[in-house]
Amino acid sequence: MLxxxxxxxxxxxxYRLMLEHPSWGMDRLAEALDTDRPTVARAxxxxxDLALLRPTATADPSGGxxxxxxxxALGALLDRRQNExxxxxxxxxxxxxxxxxxxxxxxxxxxxxxxxAVERFTGDEAVRRLQTDLTGEARGELLAxxxxxxxxxxPWEIDVPLHLDLLARGVRVRLLHLDSTDGTPERRxxxxxxxxxxxxxRTLPALPLQLRIVDGGSAALPLDPxxxxxxxxxxREPGALxxxxxxxxxxWDEAEPLASxxxxxxxxxxxxxxxxxxxxxxxxxxxxxxEAAARRLGVSLRSERRxxxxxxxxxxxxxxxxxxxxxxxxxxx
Numbered sequence: 001m002l003x004x005x006x007x008x009x010x011x012x013x014x015y016r017l018m019l020e021h022p023s024w025g026m027d028r029l030a031e032a033l034d035t036d037r038p039t040v041a042r043a044x045x046x047x048x049d050l051a052l053l054r055p056t057a058t059a060d061p062s063g064g065x066x067x068x069x070x071x072x073a074l075g076a077l078l079d080r081r082q083n084e085x086x087x088x089x090x091x092x093x094x095x096x097x098x099x100x101x102x103x104x105x106x107x108x109x110x111x112x113x114x115x116x117a118v119e120r121f122t123g124d125e126a127v128r129r130l131q132t133d134l135t136g137e138a139r140g141e142l143l144a145x146x147x148x149x150x151x152x153x154x155p156w157e158i159d160v161p162l163h164l165d166l167l168a169r170g171v172r173v174r175l176l177h178l179d180s181t182d183g184t185p186e187r188r189x190x191x192x193x194x195x196x197x198x199x200x201x202r203t204l205p206a207l208p209l210q211l212r213i214v215d216g217g218s219a220a221l222p223l224d225p226x227x228x229x230x231x232x233x234x235x236r237e238p239g240a241l242x243x244x245x246x247x248x249x250x251x252w253d254e255a256e257p258l259a260s261x262x263x264x265x266x267x268x269x270x271x272x273x274x275x276x277x278x279x280x281x282x283x284x285x286x287x288x289x290x291e292a293a294a295r296r297l298g299v300s301l302r303s304e305r306r307x308x309x310x311x312x313x314x315x316x317x318x319x320x321x322x323x324x325x326x327x328x329x330x331x332x333x
Contacts, residue, residue, distance in 0.1 A: 011043040011047060013043075014047070015052060015067075018067055022066070051068060053066065053068065118233060118237065121232045124155045125155070126232070127231060130234060131159070131212065132162065134212060134218060134234070135159065135166070135214070138166055139171065139215055141173075141213075141214070141215055143213040144158065144176065145176050145211040146175055146210065147178055156229070158175065160194060164197050167194075168197075172200070174252065175194065176203070176252060202252060202256060204251060208247075210225070213248060218235070218236055219234070219240070221233060249282070253275070273311075276307075280308070281311065281332050281333045285324050290304055
């Protein structure tokens with residue numbers, strides 16, 4: 001109970017017994033506690049160090065130590081401990097500030113000091129840190145254009161373990177990369193591993209640039225698409241993000257689901273659905289109402305709902321939620 005003040009259980013037992021029997025010597029204390037004299041002696045030394053005991057004046061015939069009145073002694077000990085904790089808290093606060101400064105300096109390496117909604121990073125190491133930090137911040141969705149999915153250490157490569165962690169945390173991951181049949185065996189294995197973990201992956205013969213969009217609020221792309229390792233730009237401007245997401249969506253609709261995974265959809269795969277049907281599924285996945293989706297498609301509300309019924313039947317869905325899940329699993333959104 002008094003361990004926080006520096007008394008272990010044995011020392012506290014000696015102290016409590018001395019409070020009850022202040023005239024007892026070391027032998028009586030050892031006998032009552034079923035221990036030996038050296039143990040009691042160590043406890044008395046600890047009590048003396050804590051100023052809970054004081055030596056008796058030489059004129060005192062008893063010659064043994066005497067307890068300091070507990071109210072004063074323990075009160076002083078509590079005050080001392082409280083002061084120590086206050087100093088420790090100040091040290092922790094100072095350390096926290098130092099850590100914050102260090103992290104700021106670390107994040108600023110290679111970063112253009114102008115900051116703001118548009119930040120520039122130069123050098124492949126700064127680009128790599130940006131990719132790691134930005135990807136790790138994802139909480140809801142990560143979109144990526146990845147011309148080189150596994151590039152042997154390049155700063156724009158897809159970090160497979162990091163993306164597997166995102167998927168395990170429930171983040172939706174959508175990756176667009178070059179046709180996997182053109183890649184190395186290592187690259188194909190990495191892509192299939194991500195797909196089996198739940199990543200939605202499609203391929204195109206060519207991609208215009210590297211791009212990462214996280215939670216619709218941040219996007220990273222190369223300073224120079226022809227030399228992506230030279231640097232990167234981080235954007236948080238809503239207008240730029242809207243345009244980049246539209247680019248991703250356009251390319252996603254043109255792409256093919258990854259071959260050799262469950263995402264190919266079999267005979268009733270994405271190729272069996274019209275562009276209008278796929279566009280409707282995408283609009284519903286984005287949360288649009290039936291009325292809004294019908295306006296975007298340029299069809300009547302009745303036609304839009306008839307399309308939903310047909311899609312639900314073909315995908316075996318009995319609710320809008322199930323329709324969204326089945327559409328995602330089939331690579332339609």
